[in-house]
Amino acid sequence: MTRNFLLRPALLLAFSSALLLTSCKKDTDVNPATNTAGLLANTTTTATNNGSVNNWILANMRYYYLWNDKILPSPDTTLAPDKFFNSLLYDWNNTANVNRDRFSWIRESADELKASLGGQSKTTGMEYKLYYKDQAKTSIVGSVLYVLPGSPAAAAGIKRGDVFTKVNGQSLMIDTYSSLLASDPLTLSMASVVNGTLTETNQTKQVSPVVFQEDPVLLDTTYTIGGKTIGYIVYNQFIPGIFKNGTADKTYDNKLDNVFSTFKQKGVNELVLDLRYNPGGYVSSSTNLASLIGRNIDASKVFYAQQWNSTVTADYNKKYGSGWNTQNFTNKAANVGANLSRLFVLTTDRTASASELIVNGLRPFMTVTTIGTKTTGKNVGSITISDNSGKIKWGMQPLTFKSANAQGFSDYATGFTPAVEVKEPLFGMKALGDINEALLGEAINQITGTRLSARRGVSAAETLPVVASSIDQKAGGGNMFLERKVESVK
Incomplete structure (x- = not known):
């Protein structure tokens, strides 16, 4: 050893x-x-x-x-x-x-x-945070934190502040978001935000992960x-x-x-x-x-x-x-x-x-x-x-x-x-x-x-519960798709 x-x-x-x-x-x-x-x-x-x-x-x-x-x-x-x-x-x-x-x-x-x-x-070059879309925790929305220059996400025109609600035509749910975001390629359904209100659009952006430095x-x-x-x-x-x-x-x-x-x-x-x-x-x-x-x-x-x-x-x-x-x-x-x-x-x-x-x-x-x-x-x-x-x-x-x-x-x-x-x-x-x-x-x-x-206050729509962040996958961050219940070993 x-x-x-x-x-x-x-x-x-x-x-x-x-x-x-x-x-x-x-x-x-x-x-x-x-x-x-x-x-x-x-x-x-x-x-x-x-x-x-x-x-x-x-x-x-x-x-x-x-x-x-x-x-x-x-x-x-x-x-x-x-x-x-x-x-x-x-x-x-x-x-x-x-x-x-x-x-x-x-x-x-x-x-x-x-x-x-x-x-x-292996990444698209897009770092994001996932939130429950509402307090009922029925679905999930992704918000882009930043995009790496020269990455597939940058080439697709994705930028900080962009919001997506679906991957490959499917809504992000607690039981499906990890597998959907692991897809290759990913087709993201984008949403717009006007005065704090989230509205789904017909716009999609496609990215494929690559090995990236x-x-x-x-x-x-x-x-x-x-x-x-x-x-x-x-x-x-x-x-x-x-x-x-x-x-x-x-x-x-x-x-x-x-x-x-x-x-x-x-x-x-x-x-x-x-x-x-x-x-x-x-x-x-x-x-x-x-x-x-x-x-x-x-x-x-x-x-x-x-x-x-x-x-x-x-x-x-x-x-x-x-x-x-x-x-x-x-x-x-x-x-x-x-x-x-x-x-x-x-x-x-x-x-x-x-x-x-x-x-x-x-x-x-x-x-x-x-x-x-x-x-x-x-x-x-x-x-x-x-x-x-x-x-x-x-x-x-x-x-x-x-x-x-x-x-x-x-x-x-x-x-x-x-x-x-x-x-x-x-x-x-x-x-x-x-x-x-x-x-x-x-x-x-x-x-x-x-x-x-x-300096504006944070609206109610911006206090939604956080699900996960792609940053948790980075060097040593483990895996953002960890199971919520960890099997204990006696």
Whole structure:
């Protein structure tokens, strides 16, 4: 058995239905076989039955899992691997426990897991949110949050704020929406919204999913308003670059550096970081972004620290000495912190993991004001575990540590409550970057004291119950089509 992760650079923080965090500061050679007597007996054989896969899962979980002391002495290894994995998770079904494991996950294909963590997936390029169409919860409507440039959805003319009510001629219902939205191709029946009233039209748009590499830097621009030079960036996933043969280049980290270099050249003295749809990703990229923003920071200052289980901590203390679980900022020539006294972060319930790490990690060094709605509350991280021998095809992303900032604060499992609450409208959303867009407009008002458009209340039609979001499928987000009732394992 081998794990596929790096100590510090590969660190990932996960998101909302699950987004990750992978960590470490160098390739590790820690072998669970030396710490879990006899548990790897079957992992060197071809994985043709549940037992061999489950023994592999169990060995790694007993060593790396954050709550490894909570694993039962003799779990049922005859279960299907995904159910076996879930049976090991700490207090998984106890919704009353906010500190339970809500985010560990597993996939049958480790290759697909790794690709998704790198921003590559089979997608139409359209991210959306699903709502019940009415309070009676009889049918479902989809609202487009954003569209990836160059994707099939962009080519079809789909844009943020578009609304669809049917797929392939069929209404979206609670029992059918997952299979309908998994169709290829998808023919979307569009609707119009006038004064908050939803009306179905005869217009349809057809898209087919393709394997697509997402650029996480969706938008960057600057505004000069009221004597302020405001930098604005929409960043949707923490991905260092394009992955090839398991290794990422620095394409997207370098793009961020270039964006902030431009901000610095233009004299940006206020910054709005839009993480409303960012479920997390690699902590190396979170460290990179924080190092471009932080005020009075350098490579000697702590960005965040990891708190692992006692087994790993004891081993790594001996192997690497003190400081192995601490990540400092890095020195960045494009850092704009000297011109900033504060940072505004736009958030929703899809803001998670590495995104929340930005908020928590920068607060000891500057004022960080969140605008929007409460974040996910993922203060824990995970590592990618796979069998490099190829005998076991599964890959898993178990939680392995808790994160804390330079002041030791880590207690945000219930999420960060916004300083200014602003709800995104269900319908009639303005384009991202439009200064009259709800969340950005409020940030500009907080910065300049000038409200560019009237702040309207949220109508009753815009408080419909949420069903799911496609963002929950992204890198580590698990699957938005999860069953509502999870089978408990005794």
